[in-house]
Amino acid sequence: MSDAEASSTGAGHDANATAFVVEPDPMWLARTAERTGIPPVALRAYGRASILEAKGRPRCHVGWATLAAVGEVESAHGTIAGIRLLEDGRTSRPIVGPALDGEGGVAAIRPAPGGPRLHGDDTWEHAIGPMQFLPGSWRTFGADADADGVADPSDIDDAAWAAARHLCSGGLDLRNSADWTQAVLRYNASDAYVRKVASVAEAYARSASKG
Numbered sequence: 001m002s003d004a005e006a007s008s009t010g011a012g013h014d015a016n017a018t019a020f021v022v023e024p025d026p027m028w029l030a031r032t033a034e035r036t037g038i039p040p041v042a043l044r045a046y047g048r049a050s051i052l053e054a055k056g057r058p059r060c061h062v063g064w065a066t067l068a069a070v071g072e073v074e075s076a077h078g079t080i081a082g083i084r085l086l087e088d089g090r091t092s093r094p095i096v097g098p099a100l101d102g103e104g105g106v107a108a109i110r111p112a113p114g115g116p117r118l119h120g121d122d123t124w125e126h127a128i129g130p131m132q133f134l135p136g137s138w139r140t141f142g143a144d145a146d147a148d149g150v151a152d153p154s155d156i157d158d159a160a161w162a163a164a165r166h167l168c169s170g171g172l173d174l175r176n177s178a179d180w181t182q183a184v185l186r187y188n189a190s191d192a193y194v195r196k197v198a199s200v201a202e203a204y205a206r207s208a209s210k211g
Contacts, residue, residue, distance in 0.1 A: 021146065021147045022051045022052060023044070024043075024044060024047030024048060024051065024064075028047070029043060029044055032064075032208045035210060036068070036207045036208055037207075038072075038204070039077050039078075039085055041085045041087060041089060041156065042068070042071055042077035042078060042085060042130075042160075043064070043068065044157075045071075045089055045156040045159075045160040045161075046064040046067040046071065046160050047064045048145055048146075048157060048160070049062075049067055049145060049157075049161040049163065049164040050063055050064045050067065050164060052145060052161050053161065053164040053165065057168045059173055060164075060167070060173060060174055061174050061175045062164045062168050062174050062183075063174070063205075065204045065205040065208070066167065066174065066184075066197070066201050067163055067164060067167075068200075068204050069197045069198070069199075069200035069201035069204060070131060070163055070187065070197055071130060071160065071163075072200050073193070073197055074130065074131055074132040075095050075130040075131070075132060077130065077156070078091050078095065078130035078156050080095060083095060085156060088146075088155070089146060089155045089157040089158070090152065090154055090155045091130060091154050094128065094129075094154055095128065095129055095130055095132070095154065096119045096126050096128055097126050097127035097128070097132055098126065099121060099123075099124040099125075099126060100124055100125045100126065100127075101123075108124075109124065109134075110123075110124065110125060111123070111124065111125045111126075112125065112134070112136040113135075114135055114139070115134075115135035115136075118135050118138075118153065128153050128154065129152075129154045129156075129159045130156045130159050131153075131159035131160060131163045133153050133159065133162060133163075137166065138151075138153050141162040141163075141165040141166045141169070142158065142162045143161050143162055143165060144158055145157040145158045145160065145161035163187070166183075166187055167183040167186075167187060168183070170182075170183075170186075181194055184197050184198075
């Protein structure tokens with residue numbers, strides 16, 4: 001991907017980082033959105049996240065297609081159940097995953113501190129936002145990708161960078177297939193999930209490369 005960037009000052013690369021504002025090359029963005037069918041607002045977020053993570057962890061090599069595949073599998077790029085992505089990257093209404101109550105094969109997880117404020121359930125934990133972060137994971141990986149002063153899990157710009165940070169944690173190189181698999185398993189500990197994300201990522205990469 002050709003990454004033409006517009007930059008402004010930011011606050012570095014810690015867990016609550018404010019981004020340097022970067023934008024993917026607009027020609028790449030328009031061409032790739034048309035070829036893949038990914039909503040441009042979402043694709044902008046995935047491209048921006050890969051650029052930002054390359055600045056902080058250049059050896060990770062997390063690609064836009066991997067982030068896009070996670071976004072597709074988790075929430076259809078923030079459009080699940082009739083929800084829309086707004087131009088600023090936020091979802092038209094909150095995306096809240098099912099209760100993690102131990103039923104139907106899911107883990108039983110009590111809400112982390114601050115979780116009920118995000119998903120409204122005092123009894124059970126829920127994943128939130130277009131990249132489906134648990135509140136505890138968001139506290140670790142959440143960041144402000146669009147430099148609006150708020151790290152918001154319901155903003156796909158912020159959530160995509162948080163996903164990149166999650167995948168790149170632990171010193172992995174995602175060009176290596178074993179490291180890629182390990183990273184995606186850490187995101188969701190399911191072999192079926194890894195296979196689905198791999199299939200979608202490969203399809204997006206193929207579509208984007210077609211002339």
